[in-house]
Amino acid sequence: MDTQATQTAEEILSERGAPVVMFDQVELAFDEKVVLKNISFTLISGHTKIILGASGSGKSTILKIITGLLRADKGVVWVNGERVDQLSEREMMAVRADLGMIFQEGALFDSLTVRENVGYKLYEESAMPIAEADQRVEEVLGWVGLGEYTDRMPSELSGGQRRRVSIARAMAFKPRILLYDEATTGLDPITATTVDEEIIKLRDLEHVSSIVVTHQLRDAFYVATHMAVRGADGVVTIVPATPEKEREAEFIMIQDGVIVFEGDADALRRSKDPYILTFLS
Amino acid sequence: MVVPLIENWAKGAALEVQEYVRLVRAAVVGVFTSPRYGHDIIEQFDVIGVGSLTVVLLTGFFTGAALALQSGLTLDQFGGRAVVGRLISASMIKELGPVLTALMLTGRVGSGIAAELGSMVVTDQINALRVLGTDPIRKLVVPRLLAGFLMAPVLTIISDFVGILGGWLVSVYQLQISSGIYWSSVTQALYPQDVWMGIIKPFVLGFVIVTTACHVGLRTTGGTKGVGEATTVAVVTGSVAVIAVDFFVTKILIAAMY
Structure with missing residues (x-):
């Protein structure tokens, strides 16, 4: 009976339109400093939530709460149908099996090769046969255009390549939710666009739900206003999003730990809020 | 003015002790339960054990030789x-x-552990491990703990041997004592309790060195500057801990065995 109920919940969560991440009045403070105050939002399956805000506004903290790296002081956090704000580190491991995170600067393991980094979870934390794991690693590295870099060390890669390897590492075990923490910060516009395109391709072709934390407006709007399509010849192209697709990317603007705006790209552009106008200018 | 400072210091010290105890408990549990990372354990035996051999050989040899010169006089x-x-x-x-x-292990291994783990903390690699479903204690601390705990006695025995060998060279060539007299004199003063003391102590010291360095490394904050500070703290704390723990272990062993 229980198994049947679990299967049903899994089926519901894997449907498009199901809530996969939910924050309900979440608060967090470090000593006297309030980092997040009354944060509530929902990420829908297959959609993108773009969290904007100045440095130190609390954006990355939201991702750390989702992954269980930090624990909220108040409020409720649901991830894939699990209430994670009360889980122990050990219980959190099961939730993380369906979560991928791309850290600022990549956070690649500098003593491991690109292949070992990308396949880390498959080699170390799964029972997948080595040959199968190798195949998956080559597949994802090919996806991000770094198929020839398998034996390089992270120190031999450029900033953009490191981010793409980080994306490959996060997607290697096929998580349904990907969290991007400033994935394009510090990159030149051309390299940043290649990273943006990976985010779009994962969302539209692999149906990965994503939360993109950034203060790079150009990248935020690029991800929100473009979509990936696979042609009859199998070639993937990035094209301007349809109005329906555009509405699947929702923006959240955070100022000093408080949400000051929530809506789509169009609503953000039309906002008259002085802080948002300053941020967008 | 002074009272809040003392209060803050006491709170900080209590927190450090609490976190150290938590780390040690988690690491000991990790030693006896799955999952274990076999190749990391083997790698650490190589890094801590084989990697420290040269420095231990040199230190042991010259200590024994200098001891022979001084005691000869x-x-x-x-x-x-x-x-x-x-x-x-x-x-x-x-x-x-x-x-x-x-002390040699503290300088070589303790500093290395603190620097490596500290760098991993400040570059988010520890968080990346956790998100990828790996417990950093099991992956990073347990292999180092096992290697430090088991290799310290082995290295100590090697150090003892080359020290006595260094003493023999000085005794024969400098002090003009015959080899036979030297070697019979070496075994005359030794009791089984002395040998046990020399073997038991390094287990405890190896444990202290590695757990202190892991604790300091995993609590690194403040970027590359923080990594440098963590390395210094690991060596200083580890060295003082070695001397202090050696005293207490010696006292306990004398009371228990002699």
Whole structure:
């Protein structure tokens, strides 16, 4: 009976339109400093939530709460149908099996090769046969255009390549939710666009739900206003999003730990809020 | 003005002790339960054990040699040059071997562990491990703990041996004592309890060195500057801990065995 109920919940969560991440009045403070105050939002399956805000506004903290790296002081956090704000580190491991995170600067393991980094979870934390794991690693590295870099060390890669390897590492075990923490910060516009395109391709072709934390407006709007399509010849192209697709990317603007705006790209552009106008200018 | 400072210091110290105890408990649980990372354990045995061999050999050899020179001079005053081997073996096996090996390990291994783990903390690699479903204690601390705990006694025995060998060279070629007299004198002063003391102490010291370094490394904050500070703290704390723990372990073992 229980198994049947679990299967049903899994089926519901894997449907498009199901809530996969939910924050309900979440608060967090470090000593006297309030980092997040009354944060509530929902990420829908297959959609993108773009969290904007100045440095130190609390954006990355939201991702750390989702992954269980930090624990909220108040409020409720649901991830894939699990209430994670009360889980122990050990219980959190099961939730993380369906979560991928791309850290600022990549956070690649500098003593491991690109292949070992990308396949880390498959080699170390799964029972997948080595040959199968190798195949998956080559597949994802090919996806991000770094198929020839398998034996390089992270120190031999450029900033953009490191981010793409980080994306490959996060997607290697096929998580349904990907969290991007400033994935394009510090990159030149051309390299940043290649990273943006990976985010779009994962969302539209692999149906990965994503939360993109950034203060790079150009990248935020690029991800929100473009979509990936696979042609009859199998070639993937990035094209301007349809109005329906555009509405699947929702923006959240955070100022000093408080949400000051929530809506789509169009609503953000039309906002008259002085802080948002300053941020967008 | 002074009271809040003392209060803050006491709170900070209590927090450090609490976190250290939590780390040690989690690491010990990790030793006896799955999952274990076999290749990391083997790698750490190589890094901590084999990698420290040169420094331990050199330290042990020259300590034994210097001890022979010094004690030869002193013993001459009492006409006791022939018993120099006794003094060297007793000093090396009971005290100098374990402590000097532990101090060398603190400098070489403790600093390396703190720097490596500290760098991983400040570059988010530890968080990346957690998100990828790996417990950093099991992956990083347990292999180092096992290697430090088990290799420190092995290195100490090697250090004791080369120390006595260094003493033999000086005794034969400098102090003009015959080899036979030296080697019989080496074994004369040794009791089984001395050997046990020399073997038990390095287990405790190896454990202390590695857990202290892991604790300091995993609590690194403040970027590359923080990594440098963590390395210094690991070496200083580890060295003081080695000397202090050696005293208490010696006291306990004397009470228990002699």
